């Protein structure tokens with residue numbers, strides 16, 4: 200497979216050690232999406248096929264598996280590559296603002312606000328490019344129906360508007376688990392039907408064979424280049440790459456390499472970088488979580504928020520009430536966690552009891 204311009208540029212700008220350069224050179228890459236496993240080659244094929252078609256796409260993959268990167272890759276492979284690529288995380292928007300964000304609004308369209316400027320929504324702003332709607336199943340059922348209508352008619356009605364506006368963009372919607380296989384799904388069946396014309400599955404890292412090693416070497420090569428160092432992965436680190444299941448996928452791997460890089464004077468010890476978040480332990484009753492004294496406050500806050508969300512079965516309004524924060528604050532935190540690369544949906548480790 201041809202090497203992408205992205206990768207060529209990345210390599211040109213890096214001064215890699217021989218071993219790292221070898222690792223990176225071995226990697227197949229399309230649009231910065233690295234991988235050479237069978238699972239990734241199948242993904243590259245799906246992306247190329249979808250890019251050549253004029254259809255909206257449903258992208259299915261666990262948190263941190265690379266859905267956004269895959270969507271960018273699809274965009275770059277398509278005839279829309281010179282047009283804008285916009286991302287909207289449907290789960291991180293305040294419920295009252297999502298409609299304006301998507302479809303735009305006329306001036307003063309919000310009855311609660313006197314001077315509310317007119318704004319164009321994401322669909323319009325994307326022009327003939329690609330609009331990535333992350334976590335589309337986080338939209339309310341009503342908003343999902345409105346979205347379905349837009350996808351079918353290719354027209355949007357701004358909030359408070361009287362005239363519909365034509366749209367030209369391709370929509371890529373993401374979900375974390377396959378709604379076609381789930382017993383219950385928050386995605387409305389009508390919308391799922393519409394989006395399922397062209398589904399693309401991004402495989403979890405645990406199904407990508409040796410790609411974890413290639414990716415780890417790549418992330419390390421980038422850090423070495425940025426810091427002017429020549430740190431290496433220890434043999435034990437390479438062994439633990441395949442022993443661990445990477446529930447947070449490539450994002451978790453990238454963060455683990457970064458953590459190990461900061462702690463290492465010479466060889467990186469990935470094992471301890473992976474273990475660190477697991478120091479949190481539960482007492483098994485689903486309601487408490489033990490956090491070691493000395494845990495950074497930001498980490499403790501994050502685990503508490505995730506634990507509460509889990510207790511509330513994902514209901515953000517109830518979780519915010521229990522935590523004593525506004526819904527907006529909760530959304531801001533979740534948004535920041537995603538941006539910083541934490542896997543918000545990975546809620547296996549979060550029963551809290553503040554020790555001592």
Ligand SMILES: Nc1ncnc2c1ncn2[C@@H]1O[C@H](COP(=O)(O)OP(=O)(O)OP(=O)(O)O)[C@@H](O)[C@H]1O
Nearest residue numbers: 231232233234261262263264265266267268449450
């Ligand atoms: N195959 C890959 N090659 C290189 N980097 C990757 C690959 N897959 C993911 N990454 C990196 O991992 C991180 C997470 O990827 P991305 O944001 O695309 O995942 P996601 O599935 O959209 O996550 P989420 O559902 O949590 O938003 C990013 O820094 C991305 O650049």
